[in-house]
Amino acid sequence: MKKGRLEAFSDGVLAIIITIMVLELKVPHGDHLEDLLPLWPVLFSYILSFIYVGIYWNNHHHLIHSIEEVDGRSMWANLHLLFWLSLIPVTTAWMGENHFGAWPVFMYGLVLLASAVAYYLLVQALTCGGQKNQHLRQALGKDLKGKISPVLYITGMGLAFVNVWVACAMYVIVAAIWVIPDTRIEKQPAH
Numbered sequence: 525m526k527k528g529r530l531e532a533f534s535d536g537v538l539a540i541i542i543t544i545m546v547l548e549l550k551v552p553h554g555d556h557l558e559d560l561l562p563l564w565p566v567l568f569s570y571i572l573s574f575i576y577v578g579i580y581w582n583n584h585h586h587l588i589h590s591i592e593e594v595d596g597r598s599m600w601a602n603l604h605l606l607f608w609l610s611l612i613p614v615t616t617a618w619m620g621e622n623h624f625g626a627w628p629v630f631m632y633g634l635v636l637l638a639s640a641v642a643y644y645l646l647v648q649a650l651t652c653g654g655q656k657n658q659h660l661r662q663a664l665g666k667d668l669k670g671k672i673s674p675v676l677y678i679t680g681m682g683l684a685f686v687n688v689w690v691a692c693a694m695y696v697i698v699a700a701i702w703v704i705p706d707t708r709i710e711k712q713p714a715h
Contacts, residue, residue, distance in 0.1 A: 530602055531588040537606045538581045544613040545570055545577075548620075566620035569632075572692075572699060573616040576636065579702045580609060580643070590660050591650050601649035605642040611635045629691050630684035636695060637677040644670060673698045 549570060552559040560567075584605075588594075615635045619628040651661040664670075680694030 527588050527591060527594045530594050530599060531585065534584055534588075534602060534606060535581070537610065538577055538584075541577055541610055541613055542574065545573055545616055548613065548617045565623045566617075569616045569620035569624075572695065573612050575699050575703065576639075577609065577612060579699065580605075580639065583643070583702070587647065587650070587660070590663070594650075597652070598646065598649045601642070601646040605639065605646050608635060608639040608642045612639070624688045624692060626685045626688060629688045630681050633677050633681040633684060633691065633695060636698070637674055637681070640670070640673050640677065669701050673701065 549566060550563065552563055612635055615628065615632040619625075619632050622628050647660070647664065676694045676698045680691040683691040683694065
């Protein structure tokens with residue numbers, strides 16, 4: 525399969541994910557700025573999730589443009605990633621609507637962790653076997669950001685039952701780490 529088709533399908537799914545999230549935002553009842561205050565948990569969870577989807581979209585774009593070919597294993601790995609990303613709107617809404625309760629914050633972290641693992645598996649599928657896409661494996665190197673992120677997600681998940689704000693801070697830290705595009709991939713020439 526041509527890589528452009530994989531990228532176009534993924535872009536469409538990610539656009540739908542963002543659309544679903546924005547449709548969960550409700551119009552405030554009233555016409556004063558203070559009428560926005562009750563909506564802050566929903567708005568904060570939306571902004572954080574929008575940033576996460578944007579990070580995945582950006583890095584996925586660079587990832588796909590840096591490879592030479594896509595096989596069946598890569599297509600399934602990509603679908604696995606899209607599955608977990610498609611759960612972000614559900615956990616985003618649950619977290620925002622319930623003012624960051626422990627279980628919603630835990631489940632949000634679990635979806636973020638599963639998405640990170642799925643992205644890792646996609647990279648592995650794209651770079652496994654022979655010389656196929658080996659330049660990508662070399663570009664990624666030790667992938668420190670990719671190794672730190674799951675640790676912070678798991679820490680946040682554990683802290684969700686101790687202090688939800690510290691747990692959310694772990695998720696914000698991971699987003700801050702990744703908000704700058706992965707230049708290791710970005711510097712790779714298109715093949």
